[in-house]
Amino acid sequence: MHAVRHIAVNVFRESVRDRVPYNLVIFAILLISASYLLGQLTAGQDVKIIKDLGLAATSVFGLFISIFIGIGLVSKEVERRSIYSLLAKPISRPQLIAGKYTGLVLTLVVNVASMTVALYIVLAVISWNASPEMRASWEAPALDPQLLKAVLLIFIELMLITAMALFFSTFSSPILSAALTFGLYIVGHFNADLKNFELVVDSKPAVWLARGLYHILPDLSAFDVKMQVVHGLTVPAGYLLSAVGYGAGYIAALLLVATVIFSRRDFK
């Protein structure tokens, strides 16, 4: 456990050295400038759009961090040959994978938390400046705690994407890992279509194949409740729990397979 923590902290420090937190500044500038501009452009819909923009930006920034840092977690160590000195230490390969993953998740925690705080601050300022009539016309309050449900599922999705990037990084080059992870991200958002494949195709084997792929490929659209929370619609606790559970199961599976592949790799 000590080794895992040590590796995780080092991954986090490395991401700070790589100036990853700069994206927080860009996020803050984006939100503040958008909140000023939208008031002039959107006929009273600024709170909705700031929420949409804030949640989408949290998701996009996190996606880039997950993919572009995740793909280098293992492959960079192999390319730089620092893997030899690492493995020479009393660290097992599964510990290395767990530590690398935990470190990037820590980076994501800091990012997502900071972006959420920034989003709430901007919303608080808008709410403070709004008239009571305008506040009454909003579908959901500006400082709606329901937003945290969307943030939680965005975070789980990012954890899953990080696990995918790490998984590919254990056996392929960084460029290929990035392409595969991004491809799987897109496929993951279309995944729900595979479930109803029989509506477009008559062939039974094709339908079974599609149904199988539906279960094997990650179902990323399940983590998207941004629209519901912005409109003040209820996201049931059961749905939230099942999505988190699905994410946890999928992440565990990816990390276990990544550990097996990485443990069998010969670096001689």
Next chain:
Amino acid sequence: MSAAAVGRGLAGSAVPAAGTIVAAAVCLAFAMTLQVVRDRIYPRQDAATEPLLYVRSPQALDRIVLGFDALAADVYWVRAIQHYGGERLAPNTSGRKYELLYPLLDIATTLDPYFNIAYRFGGIFLSEDYPGGAGRPDRAIQLLRKGIAQNRGKWQYHHDIAFIYYWALHNRAEAATWFRRAAAQPDAPNWLLPLAASMLVEANDRASSRYLWGEIAQSDQEWLRSRAERALLQLDAMDQIDALTGVLKGRLRMISAPYSWQRLLEAGVIRTIPADPSNTPYALDSVTGEIKVASASPLFPMPRTGSPR
């Protein structure tokens, strides 16, 4: 190479930073000046003269934007507002008629099916006559029907359709039907049913109107009950006026204008001066002989009516 030289190399360039930045700024200013001069000498013709919509299929866009539907909907919403504002300010001779307003709102509401303001904005500005709007009440109703399909129970969309039928299409009977549907939605305000009933009176559908007002008269709200009771008396007065007009139609010829109840009494055409359900005598137009509710009556003014059904 000595160790000191290697150290200097690793430490970075010795060129002063401020000087380099000033040089970069001068280069950029030079490029910008050239651009301005070139645009003056060779005016560019690439300004968009026609309104442009790159992707027209809302369903295709829904796929392209992955999980960012709501943000994409916001972009199309802002475009719809800008398009409306641009066309509204464009000179009338431009021939433009808000051609992109419906497609933009259709895309915005497909990407975000809960985009309440987009449906209601479309309901108003698509139906309003040009140049205030697109003059397409059919499109406005289509958009609001889409909103109803996506958000069952939203009384506002039913109300907006009713308003379009009333205001833009002048179809009071259909307006009354939609006001009734609006009133039947959960959380609908209690003034919608009276509105439907009034609309039926205007459409001259007295039987339906009487039925609706009868229902409203059972309300637990005192103001609604008294409004319904008055409306029922007004409906009775309308029936009485029709009956009286029928009776007097031929008999008015027995006396000449100016007409009055007194002269009709003296001529033996009537035995008593007819009174409305509030016991106030009806007014008789001295020139045309038309029977009306008197302005002194508590039933005055009577609702406007359309052509009889």
